[in-house]
Amino acid sequence: MVQYDSARLDASFAAISDATRRGVLAQLGRGDASISDLAEKFHMTVTGMKKHVGVLENAGLVTTEKIGRVRTCRLGPRRLEEEMAWLEAYRQLWAARFDELDDVLEELKRKETADGRKRER
């Protein structure tokens, strides 16, 4: 369903092999943040954090957007794939429920028809 090319997987793997970058992903999972927020949280320079964010961005794990003088980071398209997988699983759960509901309804319909016939004398 979702396809991954190997170059991108290498990039992802490299991106998450670093503890700081994993921390940044976890942090962004809780909410968007600017590069300087992240730098402060992880006790490093803005330049150092920019590098880490760049690696995450190349792997498609993070996207950034510059608004005014602030560059805001958020979880990237990979997160969307996760969401798509969740929606698909959610759909399958409901489809399974509704298929069983069809059987219940079929039975109610039959019963109603039978009762209707009885009432027709």
Added chain:
Amino acid sequence: MDANVKGESTPMKNPTTVERKSEREVVVTRTFDCPARLVFQAWTTAELFRRWWVPKSAGLNLISCEMDVRVGGGYRLVFRIDASNTMAFFGKYLDVTPHSRLVWTNEEGGEGGPITTVTFEEKEGKTLLVMSELHPSKEALDASIGSTDGMGETFDQLDELLVTLGAA
């Protein structure tokens, strides 16, 4: 109507669609080939509801299902997870409009849980069902997408996805 000769010759099922309608809302749609009053009955009668709410493939055991279907009335579903653990889902009905609309809260996660709205719209003997789950915030819906409770199948799939990612 005819008995199926083989499992795979099951008549075509109506499709179920799911859409993230907004940052806070997920919507499920499905048509049923019968009048709205029957669909409504199957959603509001505990003995009928428990027959379809837990699909066999989910492998969950629903041990009790209580529904007091009226505005302000409560519902409570209890599942057995394993020999020593059960899990309850509960909340109360905010709107009960026979054959057309049901609204309830989901309070197992504390206050401010999602609100579920189900509408039943009959047209030419068929019923269009639209179920919306509205979360209090984008963060709440995102968290439910990322969380691990209540949806075994979901997370098996996510696990698979993550294995695919990690295996390269």
